Amino acid sequence: EDQVTQSPEALRLQEGESSSLNCSYTVSGLRGLFWYRQDPGKGPEFLFTLYSAGEEKEKERLKATLTKKESFLHITAPKPEDSATYLCAVQASDFNKFYFGSGTKLNVKP
Amino acid sequence: EAQVTQNPRYLITVTGKKLTVTCSQNMNHEYMSWYRQDPGLGLRQIYYSMNVEVTDKGDVPEGYKVSRKEKRNFPLILESPSPNQTSLYFCASSLKYGIGKNIQYFGAGTRLSVL
Numbered sequence: 001e002d003q004v005t006q007s008p009e010a011l012r013l014q015e016g017e018s019s020s021l022n023c024s025y026t027v028s029g030l031r032g033l034f035w036y037r038q039d040p041g042k043g044p045e046f047l048f049t050l051y052s053a054g055e056e057k058e059k060e061r062l063k064a065t066l067t068k069k070e071s072f073l074h075i076t077a078p079k080p081e082d083s084a085t086y087l088c089a090v091q092a093s094d095f096n097k098f099y100f101g102s103g104t105k106l107n108v109k110p
Numbered sequence: 111e112a113q114v115t116q117n118p119r120y121l122i123t124v125t126g127k128k129l130t131v132t133c134s135q136n137m138n139h140e141y142m143s144w145y146r147q148d149p150g151l152g153l154r155q156i157y158y159s160m161n162v163e164v165t166d167k168g169d170v171p172e173g174y175k176v177s178r179k180e181k182r183n184f185p186l187i188l189e190s191p192s193p194n195q196t197s198l199y200f201c202a203s204s205l206k207y208g209i210g211k212n213i214q215y216f217g218a219g220t221r222l223s224v225l
Contacts, residue, residue: 004152032212043114043200043216044153087153091212096160097168098143098214100153 002027002092006101013108016077021086021104024070029093033071035064036087038103044087047073078108112137116201116217123191124225131186131220133201141204142184143168143214144176146197153200159184191224198222 003026013019025033032051036044048057050066057064061082063074073086085103092099114135123129135142143158145168155168159178173195175187184203188195198221202214 034213036216041218043202043218044214046213046215049213089153095212096141096158096166098155099169100145102150102152 002090002097002099004088004090004099004101006086006088006104008104009102010105011107013075013078013106015079015108015110018074018076018078020075021073021106022070023073023088023101025088025090025099027090027092027099031091031093031095033066034089034091034098035062035071035073036089038085038087047086075106078106080108080110082106083108112215114201114203114215114217116199116220118220119218120221122223122225125192126190128187128189129191129222130188131199131201131222133184133186133217134182135184135201135203135215136182137203137205137215138181139203139215140181140206141212141214142178143202144174144184144186145200145202146170146195147200147219148197156186156199191222193224196222196224 007022035047038044048064053068065072085105087103088101117132144156145153147153154170157176159165201217204214
């Protein structure tokens with residue numbers, strides 16, 4: 001069964017304190033792994049797509065990496081505006097279906 | 111402005127009263143999908159559509175119907191809502207459903223309460 005697990009469920013950081021969020025997956029034939037950011041009262045907003053093990057992508061303070069079993073979202077020197085829920089999703093062998101993790105709620109305190 | 115528009119944003123209804131949540135996108139996207147989001151369960155796919163008149167079930171289709179008569183619209187229909195359908199619903203669209211064109215853009219969500 002295709003499954004996506006994110007950890008931790010919640011993370012509190014001080015401004016400037018770097019950390020990583022984890023997304024582990026069990027899918028039949030990974031086609032793509034996606035990271036989204038979700039702010040309260042809004043829909044998820046796309047951040048990154050990764051397609052193969054070893055791939056990395058960066059955007060400002062965020063860096064996403066992918067292995068054969070998991071993905072990490074590294075946050076370097078976070079700011080309060082990085083506070084949000086971060087969602088991981090995978091697209092498996094059936095191109096039409098997407099499986100989401102339950103998210104990591106990040107709170108960055110000034 | 112490129113966007114996915116859902117209506118209504120909030121809806122309170124009673125068990126058994128048919129309702130429709132509308133979804134419209136202005137990006138000429140082929141692929142559209144509906145999700146529900148529940149605490150601790152994440153986003154779960156209800157139905158998706160690869161193009162006009164082509165729809166299929168996601169992981170949790172029971173109690174829902176969809177139609178895709180026009181490319182831009184993908185309404186979600188609950189013919190006899192029940193309390194276990196109380197949830198936050200999101201519509202999403204992407205250019206296509208293949209590799210490299212499958213970034214989904216989401217609407218702002220519809221919060222549904224079924225009493």
